[in-house]
Amino acid sequence: MKGIIxxxxxxxxxxxxxxxxAWKQMADNMGIxxxxxxxxRLRGVSRMESLDIILERYQGTALSESEKExxxxxxxxxxxxxxxxxxxxxxxxxxxxxxxxxxNRGYRLAxxxxxxxxxxxxxxxxxxxxxxAISDGENISNSKPDPEVFVKAxxxxxxxxxxxxxxxxxxxxxxxxxxxxMKAIAIGSIREAKLTELELVTFSDxxxxxx
Numbered sequence: 001m002k003g004i005i006x007x008x009x010x011x012x013x014x015x016x017x018x019x020x021x022a023w024k025q026m027a028d029n030m031g032i033x034x035x036x037x038x039x040x041r042l043r044g045v046s047r048m049e050s051l052d053i054i055l056e057r058y059q060g061t062a063l064s065e066s067e068k069e070x071x072x073x074x075x076x077x078x079x080x081x082x083x084x085x086x087x088x089x090x091x092x093x094x095x096x097x098x099x100x101x102x103x104n105r106g107y108r109l110a111x112x113x114x115x116x117x118x119x120x121x122x123x124x125x126x127x128x129x130x131x132x133a134i135s136d137g138e139n140i141s142n143s144k145p146d147p148e149v150f151v152k153a154x155x156x157x158x159x160x161x162x163x164x165x166x167x168x169x170x171x172x173x174x175x176x177x178x179x180x181x182m183k184a185i186a187i188g189s190i191r192e193a194k195l196t197e198l199e200l201v202t203f204s205d206x207x208x209x210x211x
Contacts, residue, residue: 003110004102005153032055079117084124090124109130112152170190174195
């Protein structure tokens with residue numbers, strides 16, 4: 001392994017609470033029931049696909065594509081306003097030190113996130129320069145479990161897929177890593193998900209895996 005590709009949300013930093021608040025505000029405005037369980041289904045899923053999941057409980061007149069775009073934009077505006085509260089303190093010392101040590105050991109690091117806000121988040125938390133490449137929702141057509149975001153991250157790192165590992169906290173991301181021909185490493189609640197090749201109990205376990 002020469003490259004390590006990280007999902008952003010839930011792996012490097014957590015913005016789950018901001019996603020939940022923004023989607024809930026939009027859902028409440030539309031009279032749609034929304035809770036933490038539904039929110040969990042949105043992890044690793046694109047914005048428009050997330051909206052479709054929420055609309056499963058919608059009882060009103062079917063929305064046109066332009067109306068869906070408007071609702072998704074409404075959610076994203078709320079989300080970005082909430083992200084404005086983020087600071088470098090939202091990243092743990094363990095994450096910062098582990099990323100630095102991996103780079104010291106010669107590994108190339110990338111972000112592979114479906115989010116179109118990835119660069120904004122990295123800037124807010126002061127980690128833009130910690131990665132050699134960023135592949136996000138701005139440069140892909142298909143979200144996870146399609147491997148596109150990871151395949152492009154490997155291309156940006158100028159490495160073949162088989163020399164890259166992916167660190168993920170969502171099952172869709174693990175599936176994407178597998179489909180892209182990369183080693184799938186799980187952290188968090190999905191450590192026992194199918195297709196997982198390695199598990200992390202804590203982020204710094206990466207230093208044991210990548211000497």
